Amino acid sequence: MFDFPVATGSTRAAYIAGTFDTKARELFFLRQCLERLGLRVVTVDLSTSGKTSLASVHPREVARHHPQGEAAVFSGDRGSATAAMAQAFEAFVGTRRDLGGIIAAGGSGNTSMATQGMRALPIGVPKVMVSTMASGDTRPYVGPSDICMMYSVTDVQGIHRISERVLANAAHALAGMIAHPPAVSADSKPALGLTMFGVTTPCVQRVAKRMEEACDCLVFHATGVGGQSMEKLVDSGLLAGVIDVTTTEIADEIAGGVLSAGPTRMDAFARHALPYVGSCGALDMVNFGAWETVPERFRARKLYRHNPTVTLMRTTPAECEAIGAFIAAKLNAMRGPLRFLIPERGVSAIDRPGEPFHDPEADRALFSAIEQSFRAGPDRKLQRLPLHINDEAFADALVAAWQEISVSSPHARRA
Template sequence: MSEQRTILVIGTYDTKDAELNYVADRIRRLGGNVLTMDVSVLGDPSVPTNISKHEVAAAAGKTIEDAVSAEDENLAMQIMAAGASALCAKLHAEGSIDGMIALGGTMGTDLALDCARALPIGVPKYVVSTIAFSPLIAPDRLSADIQMILWAGGLYGLNDICKATLSQAAGAVYGAALAVEPPDPDRPVIGMVSFGSSALQYMIHLRQPLIDRGFSVAVFHGTGMGGMALESLAEQGYFAAVLELAVAEIGNLMVGSVVNAGANRMLAAGKSGTPIIAAPAFGDMIDFATWQPVPERFRDRPYHAHNRLLASASLTAEERRELAREVASRLRQSKGPVHFVLPTQGIHAWDVEGMPAHDPVALAEMVDEYRNVMVDPIELTVLDCHINDLEFSQQVLSVIDRWIADGTIKTTR
């Protein structure tokens, strides 16, 4: 814990010189080392930074003159974002940095998101932003373990309010660099999508058997941000296999709910050739924020308020069929093997008799559509059980064991 860590401080030093220098100074006072990176286009810092704006532009194969002559602030900052993110990856690969912190408004945040995605999971990546937690930030721009803090009163100039934010951020990123326990690079990871154990039991049935087989098991909450994190890691080929057992984020995306993980959901693992086992958990519900009025089109449907944040309403039979077709379309794009396990008696705890989402007719239509669309090259297994029955999880394990035996799933990294 006494070993010094180096934090990369990123920002536009022509407009936020005092703020960036304040953060760097706070990190040094904590015992840390700092590398500074200027991503300005027009102006210059008060004192030279470790990495100049010219070096940033050069890392993108451009010059500052190219950025200026673009005469478009968006294009100019995209040049700087490309260079900054490339340098982040290079500096980390060389062992020169242990974490990063970036400051910004919309411009700086846009660039910072690319820098964070250039760093692997376990490397602290902190973004201090005037638009933190804003719907302006698309889910698929976020790295899996990004940390953000709202920069209150931080648009222009140092003041007591923004110093409180900046000092916390400096402490947070340096403390994270000291405390982080990086993932074991040699242990294969299985990514699994689920919801809470009150609704889905398979993660309870599967986790320990998978650990016993030598895997680390990461379960992602399928409420938008969880799916985003899984996609971010899947893009890197991080997983030995992905268990795409819950599809609600795709349904939410299709009907316009904000509880989604972006347009690329359920594509990254397939593009990387990662083996996929899929199932239709929660493929019959639409999620929305409890604290907002129920959207008019869902007001006459069965409704379940899970808590004061999240509520769900049922999809119609035709919407369930449409979702099945969309899921199949995404899975068929996979370069690796895909096995779909279809339980015919229900897909979460709320669809059993006596619960608000119980609709056996619509369930049967959904099952029928999955039978129709899960065709070659997708392998299909149909089970006469509920998804929460042990039989479902045993079938998933059976596929995994077969894929381990034939080398499809690697048991080492």
């Protein structure tokens, strides 16, 4: 990620991105709407056809931001060209010092390219995507970002009584966000990220309660996009640190569940030297949907109906060993002060004696794998505690760990 300079005052421009070789009429209509509202507009052409462009920024200028240069974008193959242009656009937006907000319109190709660039922008920079894809699963486009998706109703093809209203509304929405940014909160408390799952709720609620006077506590649901969202805020400079109680998304990444945050989970703390307190919350489980959605290869495993729409699978000792190795490698790459606390008596509400996922052997494999690979240092400590994750004393230990590492951190003291 890059440090994006947020434009302010009269320097801010509304950016319009899209394929001007096929959507020029619609994109120039957006420009007309925005200019009528008094905004300065920059048009960015993401076309891969190589045709002449009337946009402010020629597609070749965007393409030069690809690591392999223009040739990677103008390859002649539509699929690879689109993917390469999206990568180039992501790099391009990081160089724009006057970008006050961005809007795009189009179908699946335009949406894919434009939103890749939008996702690279910090939280809070206005982003509007008018798309034929906005009435379906938008996670691939929005991800952990704050992109406003607006369904185009008709195809983005021509200006008529429907498209005129939809596009005009989208332009006015972006203009309002640019012209009237929200007031900066007067709260001087540092923002603290916490991760939670239903089975770690008692722990996280206690931590948040104890921290609420000192910090603005932001709790993220560890459902894949939750962890991504937290780390997006880290990259955007909006968190002073985290208490990452619930690292369960890593279990889904390793064992093939549906709530993975991807292989880059925890990488934000290698990019930013923020205080990090972590734990093993819900690493005993892998998530699937309703019972019938569990893949056939897992049907003989230890499964638990969490509710009618969520089925949990207990992680095995081998999976726990791999999860532990993953976590240790991420911890070793972190740049800031860190504490990682291991709850030896169970990592979730259903991982304790008498509960369905109680498996001391699997937990030992997890804890040992982390401990064996973890590189300790003066401000990098691993701590094993004879406690369950939802014990009150464990919450107290997490808070104490945060207080210990945040005292000397300028990040944790900032507003």
